[in-house]
Amino acid sequence: MVARGEVVLALVAFVCLGLTDFLRKKGSVEGANPVGYLLLETVVMLAVIPAAALLLEGRIPEIAGRGSIPYALISGVTIAVALIALMMGLSVGEGSVVIPISRLGLALAAVLSLSLLGETLTWTKALGLVFAVAAVFLLSR
Secondary structure, three states: OOOHHHHHHHHHHHHHHHHHHHHHHHHHHOOOOHHHHHHHHHHHHHHHHHHHHHHHHOOOOOOOOHHHHHHHHHHHHHHHHHHHHHHHHHHHOOHHHHHHHHOOHHHHHHHHHHHHOOOOOOHHHHHHHHHHHHHHHHHOO
């Protein structure tokens, strides 16, 4: 069963990620250099994230637990590559095609979580993944 707070946080992420992708497309339409745009976006995140930590936790937490450092470093590289590819794709293609295709990563993350982390596959999760892939396929045509 999914907890209510979990869903609210996921919805906040959904709205913010959707707005972020729209703003990235708008920036590319306005002539933003993809890498320059991401650099500015990162500077803003470097200010917002510690401020959010102070508000939510009353302190800035340690960078990462020892066991999680390799994952944080690797995911830092993968998100940088993903965002550069996304911004470059948005600068030459339609947001209504590029963004949904890039979000197929949700299916990859789900499959990896199910297979490598031992999460449970239910018929509703399987159906959701099938619908997600089908939706992206339809949107990109």
